[in-house]
Each structure stands twice: as C-alpha cells, then as structure tokens.
Amino acid sequence: MTESTEARHFIQQIIDADIESGKWGQPGDQSVVTTRFPPEPNGYLHLGHTKAICLCCGLAREFGGRFNLRFDDTNPAKEEQEFVDSIKGDIEWLGAQWDGEVLFASDYFEQMYEWARELITKGMAYVDDQTVEQIRAGRGNTKAPGEHSPFRDRSVEENLDLFERMKNGEFENGSKVLRAKIDMNSGNMNLRDPLMYRIVNATHHRTGDTWHIYPMYDWAHGLEDSIEGVTHSLCTLEFEDHRPLYDWFINAINEGRAGGSKIHHSQQIEFSRLALSYTNMSKRYMRQLVEENHVHGWDDPRMITVAGFRRRGYTPESFWMLSEDVGITKFNALVDFSRLENMVREDLNTKAPRRMAVLDPIKLVITNWGEQGDEDRVEPVDGVNHPKDESRGTRPLSFGRELWIEREDFMIDPPKKFFRLGPDREVRLRCGYWVKCHDFKTDADGKVTEVHCTYDPLTKGGNNPPADGEGKVRKVKGTIHWVNADEAVDAEVRMFDRLYNAERPGKETGNHLDDLNPDSLAVVTNAKIEPGLVERTEDEPDWKDGIRRFQFERIGYFCVDTDSTSEKMVFNRTATLRDSWTKKQ
C-alpha cells in the first residue's frame, strides 16, 4: 500500500495475468506483448492521440514487447500520403519509435478478401443489393428490432459470384455491400448484420485502382491485429460496443478450422480517451478553426495538434509525463489543462537555459554612471545560465548607462508589498548592479518614459554590498531583469493564451466558435533581447528536435519560432512561470 509507484493500471494487470498464465508465450518473448497504434491517415495527430501512443508504446517497452505503427488505410476517399508522412514525423518527435517497418492495412486486402469468401462459403455473409436508405431503415433503432434484408438468403454460389464481381469493379458505388449474417434483433446495433465491404471506386494512395471494394473498420481491424500477432488491441471506450463484433469475426473465420489453422485472436481492451479542459479534440472543430482562419494553420501554437504543441515549444517528455499523470482507466475524466502546463514547466525548468528579455520596455538611466567622465563605459558582467546547475556556466552580458527594464517593474506609487522599483526604492538588477530610483519622466499622458536611478558600484554582479561600520548589510527585496540598451536586439514575441474560454468548448453555447478567446494571441514586436539569443551558443543544450528553448527570467519559457529570420527573431511563449504575485493582487 505504501508502494504507490508500484500501482498497476487495469491493462497492466491484464497483461500481468496473461504472462502468468502463459497465454501469449513465455516471459521475455517479444510476442508476449504486441501493441499497435492504428491511425487513419486522414488528418494530423493531436493531443488525444498522444495518450494512446504513449500507452501502447510504453507497454511494449515495459514488457520487452513489440510496438507496431499501422496505418488503417481502408477508406481511399479520405486518405492521403501527406498525412502518413506527418503522422510518422509526429510519432518520431514524440520519441515513440515503432518496431520494424511501418505497416499498412492495405497490405492485407488480399488476405481479408479470402477470409470474406470463407465466411460466405460458411453461410455467414451475404451480398446485399439494398440502398443505403433501405439498409438503414431495415436496421431498426435502439427501441425497435431490425428486419431481414430480402437478399439475406442468397445462395453461397450467387454470393461468391457477386462478391467477386464487386471486387472486379462491375458495380457502381453504393449498389451492393457484403454483410455479415448475425442478428437483426440484437440490442447491440453493431450486430444487426454489419457491413463488411462497400464499393468505392476511387484511387487509393497506395494500392491505386486495384481494388473496388474496401473493408469496413469492424471487419478489418481485428484481422489486421490478427495478421500482425497483436496481443492487446487497445482502443478508446466508444468501441466497447464493437468488441462483440471484433470477436465474432475472428471466431467466424476460425469456425470449423482445426486447432493449428485457427487465426490469432487478439484481445480488444478499451480505455478512456483524454479530455483536457479548454480544448476540444474534435477533428471537425479543428478543421473549422484552420479553414476559417481562426488560427494560422494546423501548426498554430494554439492548436492542440502535435505540430502545434511542438511549435509552441512543448517537449515530447511533457506528453509522456501527462500520460503517466492522468493514468489509464475507464472513467471519462476531464483533466485540467494546467496539468499539461505543469508538465512542460517541470521539464523545461531543469532543461532550459536562462536568458533575459524585456517584453514591454521602458528605459532606465543610471545617472551616476559617468561620474568619472566615462559615461559611455560598458562593463562586462556574467549571466548565470542556470541557478541550480553551476556546471552550465555563465554567458557574457554587458552593463551600461542605459538599460531596458520591464514597464511593470516600476510603479510611481507602489503598494507596500511591491518589491520592485519605485521612487526611493532600491532593487537588484539581476547579475548586474543594485540601483535606486530618484526620479522618473512621463509623457503628456502621464505614462512613464524613463526611470532615473543611481547605482552602487560596490554591488557589481548583483552581489550584496559590504557590511557597514556596525556590521549590517543592506538588503533589497526585489531582483528584476534587464537588457543593456546599447546592445539589445529587437525581437518579436508571440504570447499565446487558451484558444477557448469555456472548459468544454461548445458544450454550453452549442457552437465552439462562440467560446473562442479573442485574446488568445498577443504579439509584441519591440521586445528587447540579449544579443546572445540571436545565434545558437555553446551553452545551449542539444535539443533533440533542434528547437531552441529558453527561460526568459521572471517571465516564462520561450522557444525560437520557425518564422525567425536573420533580420528578426521570433519567439513563442511556451508557458508562463508560476506567478504568485499577480495572483495575490
């Protein structure tokens, strides 16, 4: 009970039991656990997929098993090569490398076709000539039983003949389907003579025009798992109703077969999908956001696509952490978005080198800087790269008479608990000097334009001044960040907030667009950054994905955006720092 780290979720427990019983072989065999991630290549991967990927891949790794990537490309009308490429890239970025080659359901079409013929021969499937509408009507509904199709009792010979001609392309789309003969009275709608094949006269992204019939999900999926020797076929909760059908198809193929010739029967296990507050995983919604330009493409950093998160600066590790954090259950939970944010913060806190940048600059002038007649003097100071890790060293910064500081770090009439700058207040400029404000300038509107300070030469590097005659050391409450105006570089900084204002977008309003947050993007074009930020420097870590990430001290985590040019750097805010000060106010 004390070993909370040993807690096993229900799928791990199933696998433990399978290993115990030797169901799939002996421990240590790679066959003991074979999982698969089976995306349809019809869109981009999003946050919801990451949970399934981490689960399937993680399980295979935990047990020394095998993790397959299989494209479920059974619908040529919706699928494109572009998506298989982006999906592969996203999975690799996540660090969920699959075992062996990438697999495709379309490689199994011939085998599936043979199995379908076998079911026809056994009298378990038939060709139906009814229209979509007739089939739908005949299916009944949850309250009323269905009716048998008038074509349900065709002879095996006729079915075999028609099925082959369907395959050969003799018929129009929608004119015929192959159905399994199960139970039109079942309370489970999936069992009311489900479709196995439909006619689709379209070009498939891999098989071209060789096929005119394409298998339906329920027929295909278990067979794909079977062919690949998948042991635990993990999917989300809405497929619970499909499991009886998944099993029926495998059993139907195996019916009448001798023990040795039976096909592999994987176990389908369902878990709850990931739902995060203030997001919506609906592909339809996401497409609308892109197509109607509510965001700037699928990789807009506000999107919850893997591409969006990557561009925003999220690390792959944060998704593994979240996946671990939310656990695996059958409960439809709504996870706070802040949990994912906490994960990146936690990850980036240890990894990201510190830098200084001023987002909303006002000028700080050190009026006693030139007392020796050397106003233009520039002094080098060392910027600490990581306060908790000395081995990461320092970087050279320069300090001079005019600096940029954050507008919100100065108040004309500050409250008592305000630890930053104000008239007659002293602060430490991080890694620089201590400065004390004695004056400020405003424009016609009363807006502060300049803050005038004196510095204490005895505080170089930000260190405490020596004790006075009585052994007392002067103290400051606050430390603020700054950039030397002389060498500061202008940069664009994009700050993102949640895309939606509602916990469950569209739930209350009925239209997710009504819940859009109008302030989800704020762009600052005149941020002042350390010049060292422009080019990659030696002390930066080797980020696997090549994305440069930093902590801008006291502000948050930022990464270099792909829009950056040699003329102008562009940064994306990944996450803010935790902030107990503004919360307090």
Add this chain to the structure above:
RNA sequence: GGGGGAAUGGUGUAAUUGGUAGCACGAGGGAUUCUGAUUCCCUUAGUUCGGGUUCAAGUCCCGGUUCCCCUACCA
C-alpha cells in the same frame, strides 16, 4: 419497457482484491532564494445515494440516482 460502460478530496488517480482510504496537482500557510521562479516544510478536503451480508465494506449482495457511448456504405 433497448444494448454497452462508469461513479473515491476542487482535479486526476491508488487501495495488498473484505482489513488503518494513500499519492500527485491545486488551494492556504511558512522557510530558503540574485527569478514574487525553483526547492523544502506544514495544513486542507473524499468513497454517488438507500438498504443488506459481515467482527470488518470504497471493495460483496439488492434497489435507486447521475454521467458517457451506440441506430455512418467513417474510423
């Protein structure tokens, strides 16, 4: 008058399968701090409801409630 699932602090999860309801996040308080960050310490609050079995129930039984999924030639 259908079928399939699920309910544990504010949130997400755990409980040796009948034996002290634990962990994390959040929140509140404090310490440390050259980031109002980090780190550390303390506090906070929970078994959906009603019965029953039992020495003992989050766990088993009966009944109720609430929520999710299912009527695509999508996956």
